[in-house]
Amino acid sequence: MRLDDPKLKKIEPPRLSLADRFFLPQVAAGLLVTGKHILDVLIKDTAITVQYPEVQHVPSPVYRGVHRLNKDEEGRPKCVACMLCATACPAHCIDIVGATAPESWPDREKYPESFVIDELRCIYCGMCEEACPVEAIELTGLYDLTGLSREEMIFDKTKLLSVFDVTRDAEPMKFTTPPPAGTGPTQALESPVS
Ligand code: SF4
Ligand code: SF4
Secondary structure, eight states, X not given: OOTTOTTOOOOOOOOOOHHHHTTHHHHHHHHXXXXXXXXXXXXXOOOOOOOTTTSOOOOOTTOOOSEXXXXXXXXXXXXXXXXXXXXXXXXXXXXXXXXXXOTTOTTOSEEEEEEEEETTTOOOOOHXXXXXXXXXXXXXXXXXXXXXXXXXXXXXXXXXXXHHHHHSSOOGGGOSSOOXXXXXXXXXXXXXXX
């Protein structure tokens, strides 16, 4: 299209007032919203933040955090090394090596000799939990596990089983108030999980 085409419609940019040039209406609107929230917190106590870590945050019952490998009544991993979770995982962060179950375990053919999840690669979608036919893998409410290296965030079988040990009674889905100070999952995890 040519610039002198008569069909071309020229639009003049709007003239900004001094207030518009300094974004004063937008700043005032933002301050109004902030002021409303301050008044709501002061008058109606609607604060949704907590003084973490002094006050423990209680995640939603459907929150998906760090995984755990569940144990059965005899303390054995429930996992039967069927690989369904690894197959379903869209992030390809589960690595399992299955082995023939010991003869003293007549209820299954295989067990996971090695079970590793890369918690940094995981997208916490919950597909592994959905896929597992024996409820051996679950996502817990733990949200604040950290590590100083990638290696620390690659959880092996021992680590995943230790997450079960410290979360079996402290699952967010099982309580609606914060766990007592010093007994939350994170504190308990500091020793078994590096
Ligand atoms: S939560 Fe999703 S991404 Fe993470 S291990 Fe399970 S299936 Fe894979
Ligand atoms: S955790 Fe469940 S789905 Fe994954 S290998 Fe074990 S039994 Fe199969």
